[in-house]
Amino acid sequence: MSLFNSCESCEIHNSYNSSDYKNENHFESKEKSTENVKQRAGVIFVVVLLILLVASGVFYTVAGKITKGNLTLYTQNQTKYVIPIISTLNEGTNHIKNKIHYDEYLATFKKTSPVQVIWTSDATFVYTDSSGDLIKFTVLHNGTVVKPEMFLMKKQLDDDVPVFNVGASYVALTKKIDRTPFHQFTVRVSSVQDNNVGVFFNVGVRNSLDPVQHFEWSPVHGASDFVFVYLNNLYYQPDINQKDGMLQLSDSSSPFLSHGIPDFMSSVYIYGNKKPIWWSPSGRFIAYASFDVRNVTRTSVSYYRDDISQPYMHPLPCPRAGDSELPDVMLWIWDKVEQTKQFAMPSERFFNDGPTSLKYLVWSQWFTNEQFGEFLLNIWTNRIQNFVAAMICMLNEPCFRFFKFKYSVSGKQLWLDPRKHFQLKFATKTGFFLVLPRQHSNGEIYDSIAFIDISQVQVGRPRYSVKFHSGAFDVDEIVGYDAEQDDLFFTAQGGFIGEMHLFRVPTASGANGIVPQCITCPVEDCKYTSVIFSPNSRKMVLNCEKAFKASVMIVKTTDEIQKSVKVKYTDTELPVVGEQPTIRYEVIKLPNGMLAYVQLTLPPHFDSELVYPVIFDMEGDIGMNNVWKRTPHPYLLFLSVTYHVIIVKIDARGSSLRGWRLKSSVLHDVGGPDADDKLECLGRLMKRLHYMDATRVTVSGRGYGGFIALQMAVKDGGSMVKCLALRSPITDFRFQSAAYAERYLHLPSDNEEGYETASLITRNKVDSIKDIKIFLAHGGADQHVQYQNSALLAAKLQKMNVHFHQVVYPSEGYELDGVLPHFYSEHENFLASECLV
Template structure:
């Protein structure tokens, strides 16, 4: 995404750029594995009009292309579906200051030493029969044992059940973690000291003081579907914690904090399971039951506990008074010291929060560090605080007001833990901090990731001094290794002592991963040579970025994927497909490498593929993002329609009679709403995959964050206005394709069934595809899905073929 605010500029963003010694790796050493597709034109093109500024980045189709490139075939649908266009990324875990553990291509678990550049086998692929079935592995703190998860079965987005086996790294003997012979577990994690283990079975927490000792049960009230200890229920997994883990060891491993989620009052959603054809076990349809809270209904009751692993005591920690009577949400947990644990609590609709420090002894002491309120939006505080070594300070990302009426932007903020205080911003300016990486207290530096003023599409790695507030950019001069092309979207992972780090150049070109010692590059982890070769020898889209005015003084960011070698004179008209997501704080226009279905359509089907980040999107401050607060389905939909209309009028090669829109999940809702609200026929047809059609049917924590409650005293009118199922008349005489999986635990099939029922009752013709027993991702039917979508688009665009 690109961002420009002519009134404020970048006066608050004074950054020193750090030079990296990439040249120390010789071109000869890089060899073929380091080659990357050449960008033949890196020019910035500005198309000046009433409301448009465009930046052009050419990825292919240049007049300087080699004969092979000019005659190359386009990327195929199979290239996309089979994953051949997906780059490999960093697949290691730092286990010391100079060592990375990883799984090699042949399945060995190995350790790479950044000082010697040697790769040693920790466990051979053939050493035990469980490694071929492994889905995850981790090393004990004392490095004597390896914990392997295998025979995995997915539950929801992050959760699964599996068997967990411990491998003795000296003898290579194995032992299975079990409870009375039951080997199917929901979670198993090492403690931070020695080789202690905490694990969850049948919603109860167990603890083993060592890998070879017997386990003891810490909780007894766990019950599948009702009470969850140490693991989240469905809504906390999906919307709050974004993981299958809800337990946290103290740094010395002597205490264990955990969340308890009581779902007995949460209503059940029943999802049908049809089974395999011909299987008599499914002669009668079966069902999956999910405790799924919807807006205005009962949420899970959450409590925070600390178990003392030496005394076997268990203490419940109270939520703060100002939150306790507002159906509290446990947003994040982190230990400050061996004895002090912190929690972030939020009220039900997530516009109030409290950061709390606890001493979990009898009686429990509690200190509220800060109470926060957001009157015109929501709070986003789901990342645990990062504490100093002595626990006296911590870092979070928090919205901070900027100068000249620019509003608030999310910035790095430091707090003291000694008293109630408002915190001190360490960074400032018209940009957004996206992640806190590490805190180097010895050198007074915090490493973090952020975009830049007027350039929300980029992401770089920075440092800031907590004392002087001086900021440095670590990756602003990063380039690809062989062709010296720009790396404008970067991320990093640091070693245990911060002496080494990995830099991931994620785009806009084929990604590369390199290893640094301080600011000196010492090795290349991944250069994606196969993907480089594939992209170099096929026709790929040309990417063009643009900006358009939208109401409120904002700009919409637009990215177009254009057919290679297209005629831009206007003599030839090309169909266009708009891919919309549009949800609050979402974004699509970034410099990350992404060869998706739209890339295939642009290169192979000569369809222009557009994405539009308008009002409500993230990375550009709270004012823009909060534009849709309590009114989903309004401004973000208006911007999709109006910006598309502007694209049609400003670009002579876009065929305004052959423009379509499609989206998935929130994007399915947005595409349906755009088609229904489009009174001037901007879109000829539309596709909704797994759409929300009525926000009272989606989950409570997500929906209420942005909409409040669906009650007359709160925001009933906002919910009513956002009901796609009430917009049926807008689809009359329009081409519409509705797609959904019947076993979708996230956006239930119910949403599409009620939408289809309304359309049918009102005699509105549409096309529908239902995928039996498929979840939200439609993962096992992708070929059929994309062939179906492509056929629909062919029919939509057939009137005026190029």
């Protein structure tokens, strides 16, 4: 077993020897270029060129006029060359016919995505193969994988998304309903026997396929009962064909009161892709949350249809930063046996406790121990999400608080991320596991494994203890717990640039201060991994990714953790259209002492003697990383291959997984340190790496990434940044949901300066980008980053008579699902015509 390796062993690339990339020069020398032009242009053009060569002054003047479709290159001593772009612009009809299109390029990279694995029992899992069939694998106790067999064929599933019960004896087929403001789908359920599905039954209150908002099977092995949400109400059905036994568990006639599904803000910023419905392990009890947004501020999102004369204005209750009213959350427990329901809320005093008043229900989970039997553990947080309280609720008993934690360590103020660290999954008979910040011996604060021992907790006596396990890195997410061996598993970067590994903590509940062991560090070609554990966490499937290669699927067992069995493996590079780029990594030390991680995607046949246009791109949210050792987004690769562009990704302040000093710097000051570091790092790269063309620099991003790109352009004022490509950018955090904005900036009344800094629609800031070429795209029905952000930025640019390119997509949301080909085409055309020439 290999223990965690320190960062000194990381493979970090500094600047590169330019001689490494001179063997195959994709660009022509000036003389060779002239010869090729002569051959293509014919005798008349040869004569013209000879005349121009004699009159050199005239030659350079004319050349400057005809290079609109050319790539301007410089050597490191800044001697100017004008060389025709290969496979890009203005090469006549032959080029247009042969040009690589993004959709063609995209088809190649679908094979790089990790396979979707579903454990159907503790020993079997299925995954979807390239033809769409479900293939079943059986894993023996010693880790041996039995020869795979067909489980279900694609045609049996009708191209719907399957959701299996525990044991895979029943299946629900879900089909998304498109073009609605809500997440809705239809559901059909059937039994599964002998690799066949039986008769399908429609799920819903009526006999037809009702638009369901959520569906969930019982957690009991082989059980056929389920719950679903229809028109904001929660229903229980005891069997797939027993509609007569269906029970309505809630009663709501308002579109602004929902049961079992959260309001929009809570869904996006508190629960992520999870739903607030929790079954007890026995299947007897169901806990669910209700969300009342009738008093919450509403905005409207516009949808347009060609079959009705008026636009549909969808009301969206979503409190913004500083609003007085937040969603009212209520928690209920329903007893399936007694068919009774009880309120499961903490005492009212916890909701009127000053700065630590509870506002958001973060998560609930059923646990079992000898003292309480089956009990519900609830995690709540305050409005600005820097305080958590844990409650225990039992049937017919009042809830009581036994644990609280303030996010302040050694004087440093922090925040919690409800979507990852507090969705409780794993417990023992004496306690449960969380991720909490803790100061390491090196002085840094890291998100660490915490075991909360509640064996001594009694009603009115919150006597708990905490055991910590950590290394000199942040825990990303707890992913598995083998109760038999007391081994806890989590993912983390582990101090390696761009990597994601699986770690183990032995005797996680019985000991204290265990140094985590890296499980995947010694595994070849497994520098970025995701993992799915079996229900009892004794077996696991690892998806190992490597740039430009198909993912490798590896099976491991906790009994023989060092043994790896590859069950899906291709030892060849993926076929791609054209040549592959090269990915390199840099570490840049900034003046503030921080280390910026850099990822450079270099075009095919890279030659360090030439100069290339640069695109800095940022995707993701606050605290998310961009530098990874995996295949980059295919569109960025397409740009690099087709237009010979260097793509730059940077992780500095505002990113995560390297300690809170890096991450927490943006608290109260979003758009300050996070944008400053990226601008400083990009500038240092431009000065040090002479093959990056300082005259053709584009910054690009979406959502918060668009916000950072815009902040960089504002701070730079056009000195280095020449082009700005924005997709659904945040332009003012006062337009964002309260749960999101207040987590990082707190209340506007307490941090007026922070909100002013985070506003990019003031006249002086817009004035600083007036000489930068701007592309602005946004979905008109975006609920995540509402169109108001781009609309007000566009209005300011128009009033100042600034030329820019804008594309608005009616009825489209944040993902632009229905118009992505058009967006990429417009984005590409803007870059090719305005930024890369």
